[in-house]
Amino acid sequence: MDIDEAIDEIKKDMINFLIKIINIPTENPPGLNYEKFVDYMYDFLISLDYNIKIVEPKEELKELVKYGSGRRPNIIANYGNKGVKIGFNSHYDVVPAGKGWSHDPYNATIEEGKIYGRGSSDMKSGIASQIFAVEALKIMNNIKDKITIRQFIVPDEETVGNKNAGTYYLVEKGFINKENLNYLIFTEPLNPTNIGIGHRGALWGTFNLYGKKSHGGFPQKGLDVIRCASKIINYIYEIADKRSKTISKYPIIPEEAKRPSYLVGTINGGEWMNTVADFLTFSYVRRLIPEETLEFARNEVNEIIKYTENECKGIKIEFLPYYEVDNIMFPVDNGVKIISEKIKEVYNVNPSIVLSPGTFDIRFIYNKGIESFNYGPGLLELAHATDEYVYVEDLIKSTKVISLFLKEFLNK
Incomplete structure (x- = not known):
């Protein structure tokens, strides 16, 4: 047969x-x-x-x-x-x-x-x-x-x-x-x-932000983690736009994946619309191309944390890596x-x-x-x-x- x-x-x-x-x-x-x-x-x-x-x-x-x-x-x-x-x-x-x-x-x-x-x-x-x-x-x-x-x-x-x-x-x-x-x-x-x-390589993790509650009538007395998170996420996508100009020479499919990518997949924070949020967490996924290293992506996270410390005075930030793998x-x-x-x-x-x-x-x-x-x-x-x-x-x-x-x- x-x-x-x-x-x-x-x-x-x-x-x-x-x-x-x-x-x-x-x-x-x-x-x-x-x-x-x-x-x-x-x-x-x-x-x-x-x-x-x-x-x-x-x-x-x-x-x-x-x-x-x-x-x-x-x-x-x-x-x-x-x-x-x-x-x-x-x-x-x-x-x-x-x-x-x-x-x-x-x-x-x-x-x-x-x-x-x-x-x-x-x-x-x-x-x-x-x-x-x-x-x-x-x-x-x-x-x-x-x-x-x-x-x-x-x-x-x-x-x-x-x-x-x-x-x-x-x-x-x-x-x-x-x-x-x-x-x-x-x-x-x-x-x-x-x-x-x-x-491709990848780095997954969560950013946790810790602030201070206050009444929505005088939010200036609080430390607003949602406002802070909006700055960080915008900064992440600014980095993404810069990195996306690099196109890998390797046979990655589909064609769009030949560029480094960034994703903020989830955001969770706040307890009530009239209270300044004192805790927020969001997930972060960074995809590498073979021209990049995992160490490069880790250093990039450190850049994001330093940016946050400058832009969000008083708010504590931590990054908890969940998954890291090189190309x-x-x-x-x-x-x-x-x-x-x-x-x-x-x-x-x-x-x-x-x-x-x-x-x-x-x-x-x-x-x-x-x-x-x-x-x-x-x-x-x-x-x-x-x-x-x-x-x-x-x-x-x-x-x-x-x-x-x-x-x-x-x-x-």
Whole structure:
């Protein structure tokens, strides 16, 4: 049987599987239905003859989970025990669906060749693709004694952090290491004719401002943190405008992400309209380009604090970093070259080798001696979007690409 016949045989089951897992709302934060999802996956992977291990932090949970609560189970599924050791990594958590959908985010539907639902692109289609690529290969070959497949399906990618209860925990506990993996492929949505070799750096944190209450009839007696925050935020965006004139020479997608970016995502402060606010907090996200360093971004925060001290006399300011990661860029090694050939074979286009605008769990294995890259079926521009979808054609074709990639390693 050839690859097209094998893909044709598994595609209906793959689509049904994807619909099933989309319909389990694994929203993070806070971490809904994690156990329900893992229970379903456990039974499903057992039916495919995988050996399964469920690994989860217990005493470390408070340290690893800042946003959310409840158990954080990881799935490690192994198939075969010979030959080249190839792992796949995907996360099962999704961002909250929010409002405004024209399709029910957790009752997945197929319309005009698209599967709609939260997580369809980011990244439950990646889970489906990495599992069913192996199933297609099994139809074509007796592979159990020719290759080793490891599926790592993890929580808590969406809330990022310097540590997390998913991939970080598996790396720290030795479940992901260079002794048990030659390759680790992430299936995040970077568009199915792109290969990701890393991502931009980032610095996330919160600014906390402490002032003094007073009556709204004589606000001069207070220390107004809202007035202060407006100055700081304007200053941040002034810096943003200056920095945005720099355009990276690196292949970051989309084109807009080749410029440094700044975001004040949330502002919370004040208790009553007729009282001077004495506390305010706002979040800050700074995205780097490879021409910048994390240290540069930290120094920039110090500049903002100094500006505040000059402009907001008497108000105390503190910056609490939540997440810091430098630019990540893996070399273009053997695996990238092979999957490039397979993308060209299936899609009849030359693939692009790119950097992601946002960070993902590949950062945890940087410099760990494992060859790694990202390839998956989802569309980057639909990650976190209302009415998120994945094309059925891309799901099928990217699964074919991955299956052909794996086929290269049989008997090696």
